[in-house]
Amino acid sequence: MTKLSIIGAGAVGTSCANWGMVKNVAEEIVLVDIVPDLAKGKALDLIQSSSLFGYSGKIWGTEDFSAIKDSKVVIITAGKPRQPGMSREDLLNINKEIVKSCAEKIREYAKESVVIVVSNPLDAMVYVAYKVTGFPKNRIIGMAGVLDSARYRYFIAEALGVSPKDVQALVMGIHGDLMLPLVRFANVAGIPITELLSSEKIEEIVRRTKFGGGEIVSYLKTGSAFLTPGLSIIEMAESIIKDEKRVLTCSVYLEGEYEISGVFLGVPVILGKNGIERIIEIKLLPEEKDALKKCADSCKNLINLLNM
Numbered sequence: 001m002t003k004l005s006i007i008g009a010g011a012v013g014t015s016c017a018n019w020g021m022v023k024n025v026a027e028e029i030v031l032v033d034i035v036p037d038l039a040k041g042k043a044l045d046l047i048q049s050s051s052l053f054g055y056s057g058k059i060w061g062t063e064d065f066s067a068i069k070d071s072k073v074v075i076i077t078a079g080k081p082r083q084p085g086m087s088r089e090d091l092l093n094i095n096k097e098i099v100k101s102c103a104e105k106i107r108e109y110a111k112e113s114v115v116i117v118v119s120n121p122l123d124a125m126v127y128v129a130y131k132v133t134g135f136p137k138n139r140i141i142g143m144a145g146v147l148d149s150a151r152y153r154y155f156i157a158e159a160l161g162v163s164p165k166d167v168q169a170l171v172m173g174i175h176g177d178l179m180l181p182l183v184r185f186a187n188v189a190g191i192p193i194t195e196l197l198s199s200e201k202i203e204e205i206v207r208r209t210k211f212g213g214g215e216i217v218s219y220l221k222t223g224s225a226f227l228t229p230g231l232s233i234i235e236m237a238e239s240i241i242k243d244e245k246r247v248l249t250c251s252v253y254l255e256g257e258y259e260i261s262g263v264f265l266g267v268p269v270i271l272g273k274n275g276i277e278r279i280i281e282i283k284l285l286p287e288e289k290d291a292l293k294k295c296a297d298s299c300k301n302l303i304n305l306l307n308m
């Protein structure tokens, strides 16, 4: 029986469990939260919808971390979200302690699992989980690129009035203002967007993508995006559980790829049953390389602040 565990039964964790159930990715989904009864209540609310669309798996919630035992994939969504006016980096110290405590539990109870980290600031929090679990780098992965690319793809589709299904695009780098929505690789059914949109419009879309998370925070006021983040996580978990070998942009530990070492950054990878099966290295133009290097420097600064 395939088990998927989600630590943190807040907005993102619950959305993730909901999408996991809708997409039938695992026979058992476990939600864990430190707040007494919260995960239980969320799981019960979710499983009661199973009769309406025919999910026959299990979803349950608990405060007991030993419940994650034998999970194929464990997702960390525990941590504070941003409030208006905050950057993701402002969450560094508080979420470091939360992610550290979750990673200790994963090391104790789910040694063989593939871990997907979601808490912000993302690329630094994956590093925390990597250090604390001691897991091999193919089994510690950050989710951000799938979400940032989904935003980019939607904004392109919206500008052109075409189906988002036909838009392919990728966003590399850090999950923050320095991220790189790459223009050269963005296309609609194979047609480069530079053939379809003016450079001014493309610039506007790139900018909106970079600040796409902040735009939602400014509307919600009490938290950050959770619906598309939940599905983005499930896209990754599904590729691992079903060994689909999808090509998705994930935050992974670089050791020389793209001439960068010692940090987690978003790059395209193949995701399968072993987690990261391969990092895809594409030839970048000098200005793209420089922009990626800036992301790496920013991530290194955050890692230094972690003191670990």
Ligand SMILES: NC(=O)c1ccc[n+]([C@@H]2O[C@H](COP(=O)([O-])OP(=O)(O)OC[C@H]3O[C@@H](n4cnc5c(N)ncnc54)[C@H](O)[C@@H]3O)[C@@H](O)[C@H]2O)c1
Pocket (backbone or CB within 6 Å): 007, 008, 009, 010, 011, 012, 013, 032, 033, 034, 035, 038, 077, 078, 079, 080, 081, 082, 091, 095, 098, 101, 102, 117, 118, 119, 120, 122, 143, 144, 147, 175, 223, 224, 225, 226, 229
């Ligand atoms: N990587 C991304 O693309 C992305 C997207 C959206 C949100 N996020 C991040 O995900 C995190 C969660 O966001 P949210 O909106 O769900 O927040 P939320 O406040 O709704 O939920 C967080 C949950 O974590 C729980 N928690 C705190 N400490 C815990 C611990 N030690 N063990 C278990 N559970 C614990 C809390 O009780 C709460 O229920 C935030 O850090 C947010 O910035 C990342």
